[in-house]
Amino acid sequence: MWTNNLRSMGRINKLLSISFLVFMVFISCQSPNEKIKKAVIKYLPEETTIMVAVTCESMDYVTGGTLQKSKTIIDRTFLENLNEELDKLKPEQQEKSIDIRIKLIIEYENRSDTLCLGEFFDTVLNGELMEDNPRLLDFIKSKIY
DSSP: HHHHHHHHHHHHHHHHHHHHHHHHHHHHHHHHHOOOOOOEEEEOTTOOOOOSSOOOOHHHHHHHTSSSSEEEEHHHHHHHHHHHHHHHHOSSSSSSOOOOOEEEEEEEESEEEEEEOSSSEEEEEETTEOOOOOHHHHHHHHHHO
């Protein structure tokens, strides 16, 4: 009886492992090839000082929308370069406080991502802190400032 239960559990574990691997392969194959349809950039003017740290979630509310500017980008070249730089992002290994000044809503065919950037550093992708990519930051700033 115990051996039958152990065999069943072993099969279940194998099935779960295989399912997980198939899922991960599916996800990894989907993301890099997915094309960005457009990017909506919300940003604060350069060198804007605010008394509290701005998070990705609070950016729309902190200034009451009065300072915030917005730009929609559909330029293929820009979106392809943006996609390349996004693929280079890696999760940050340490915790730190952030202060956001630029927020991008990146729209794909069936989903959207949110990228938030500080004026000089801080990178957050879909709520996850990422290692800073100065090239990505400069690339986006060159489009809005």
